[in-house]
Amino acid sequence: MKKREFLKLIFGGLASFVVPIQTKQLKASVAPPFVSLCNIAIAHEYGAIVQYINHSGLISERRIKKLLDSNMRDEIVHARRITEILVKEGATPTISIWPPQTGRSLKRLIEEDIEGENAAIKLYTQILDLPESKRYRDEIYSFLKREELHRSRLVEILSAFKNGKA
Ligand SMILES: [Fe+2]
Numbered sequence: 752m753k754k755r756e757f758l759k760l761i762f763g764g765l766a767s768f769v770v771p772i773q774t775k776q777l778k779a780s781v782a783p784p785f786v787s788l789c790n791i792a793i794a795h796e797y798g799a800i801v802q803y804i805n806h807s808g809l810i811s812e813r814r815i816k817k818l819l820d821s822n823m824r825d826e827i828v829h830a831r832r833i834t835e836i837l838v839k840e841g842a843t844p845t846i847s848i849w850p851p852q853t854g855r856s857l858k859r860l861i862e863e864d865i866e867g868e869n870a871a872i873k874l875y876t877q878i879l880d881l882p883e884s885k886r887y888r889d890e891i892y893s894f895l896k897r898e899e900l901h902r903s904r905l906v907e908i909l910s911a912f913k914n915g916k917a
């Protein structure tokens with residue numbers, strides 16, 4: 752299932768906050784944007800956790816494995832904290848998992864991880880723009896900074912690989 756179809760399935764029209772889809776109409780029964788985006792963030796974190804486990808198992812270079820494991824531990828913290836925030840807000844946290852991606856080459860795996868980090872950065876930036884995120888601003892901002900750090904370390908690995916140094 753493609754990411755877009757998956758989002759449409761679990762979050763309906765609100766997926767347009769992340770991925771533009773044809774209809775922009777929101778149904779009256781749909782949760783507020785803060786709750787919907789936090790649930791997308793949780794699903795995304797779960798997908799990233801599974802993806803990092805898979806990729807660190809497929810990759811044999813110790814330094815890269817260590818980095819992916821460290822990223823994965825951060826994503827666990829993020830997923831659990833956003834879950835706690837939704838409970839505090841009286842909402843139901845999702846247990847849906849964004850479809851993890853895999854591949855056969857180191858380059859492809861790292862590219863997928865960078866794509867995941869880009870999506871996480873986009874999501875947390877959108878959440879921070881919502882007035883409801885004010886109460887959790889420092890925490891969510893720190894998540895955004897971690898995602899940016901994950902991305903920059905992965906980009907370093909990818910460029911080292913392209914230059915034949917990884
Ligand atoms: Fe994360």
Ligand SMILES: [Fe+2]
Pocket residue numbers: 799822826868871897898901
């Ligand atoms: Fe991340």
